[in-house]
Amino acid sequence: MSRESLTWLNQNTLIGFTAKRGTAWHYRASHQGDEPNHYPGPIPVADVKRRLFHWQPVEGTVETSYLTEDGVTRLTDPTRKTIIRPDTGQILGIFKQGFQIHEYNRWLVDHIETILDDDLAIGSAGLLRGGALAWVQVELPDTCTTPEGVAFRPFLSAATSLDGSLSSTYQTGAQLIVCDNTLSAALASANARRVKIRHSRRSLARIVDVRDALGIIHQAADNFAAEVQQLCRVEVSNSHWRAFLDQHVPLPQERERGRTLAETKRLALTRLWTQDERVAPWHGTAFGVLQTVNTYTHHGQIVRGAVRAERNMHRMITGDVDDLDLTTVQTLEKVLNRSILGKAA
Template identity: 80%
Template structure:
């Protein structure tokens, strides 16, 4: 990873509760005079606003020029507008006039500020894609540990975008301490809590939905712990694991790059299953299978077009974690020939 990427992560992400979960992998000690981006406890709301969201997006017109035989011609498109980050001059997106900006301070900070108290605080926040995507994550102050020895931190994330890539999204999740992975809070259910609000003219009609979503974070810990316990009790034999790998990572019969990539992926998953402390303690269980695939995706899978940290964060805020864990359990269901997905958490 380049120094530029590390600098971006350290300047545009804030990480809280480091005494509970340690520093982020991209952490670098601040130089004298620099303000550190890691906090031993919760991140103050004012710091999120001051350090990440001191600017407000603005709208601009869409104009273009082209050469004709008569000279330079200039056109303006009245049906479209640009969304601009004024402090950098960067154009973040181009949209039809009906697109509504969801300002970061309002949609990510003001909305969640209503639920913050002694038991709920900001645990992380940041900007991605040059400021085109942002998130704020709310956490409980104490790390939870299941009887199976799995330490996790339940959270609710609020995220939105200025480039149209993400509706304003509020959803639950769980951060595992041992590997810094994000798992679905629902884990073994397709009913993960997620509220999405499009950037449309009627955005404000759905604010009540946001308030409802933010009120459930206290319910996450018990539900996640119960699902972990249930999955840890489901046995996965060596033969089952081999069959799962065959279905999860089919290896093409013909030689070439695709076959090599598939074989390498299987080899890495097998190594995680047998030897990696982030996975091997739960070897032989359905939870171990979920953890193997999730760990591979977070830390080993080839990443193109973005830094790994940015891709992982984007997966978290868009709900890709729910899809990943759900797909893993759907495949394992077929291998074990038994239902693994529950109707509710």
């Protein structure tokens, strides 16, 4: 994980629909440069291409040199190649010759553009790691609100990389308005899909899989609303919460730094569970537990090697949020000794 600066995030990420959801965590007017990165409404496709994806990655050779008693020896490896960002000269990755570049305009913008209409628009897009990682996120323009009072925006994100860290990935999720958290929209659905396409020569033949996947964003809203309803119906007592903590953040027996860190984390989680307005409406329910853990991870957990905004963006586009929420639900199911989320047909 790179150490993206606030200046980078303000100039290399675009945030839409701010009139409805407010500014992003990283927003700093003084770091915006010549053009603000926040849009009151949807982000125009042309702006994504112009501001973020105006450059084309190129391939280079792999050469090296080393010093011996006979002088300098130079070698070239014909089995490998570099991927270079030409406008900055940065080497983004070194790969075997079979690595297939998934160029951002084609794999992110062009595929996403096929589903944009009056009901779907670009809500965010950006570059991380000097341009080695990129995403485009499509959202419904209007906020959805469940009967339980959970306001959210369903999305479909398309992401890929030029450093080999991420296959081209298309998946759904939900952004909560109350805290700007990203939650999974796939926990309760047997049909929810995450499409991943590797950077191989055969990858171009799988474009049809992408086109099929892009039709699921409307279903994501229904999936998430169903999750919320089921989770809010499950009661979680204070004793259940303490038992959940024992499973989620066990206390080491040794009185050393590890125990102190665990105790600090448990106190922070309990404070969210009992006092925080981002959790309070659903206190005493399984959704409240999910919201507590998710909020702590997004806004309270110690972040090393990156700024918090970058870590949260990375979690969203790689699908780590699905793993986070699923682990939370599975731990709570063990404590309650019952299934929480039935699988939708």
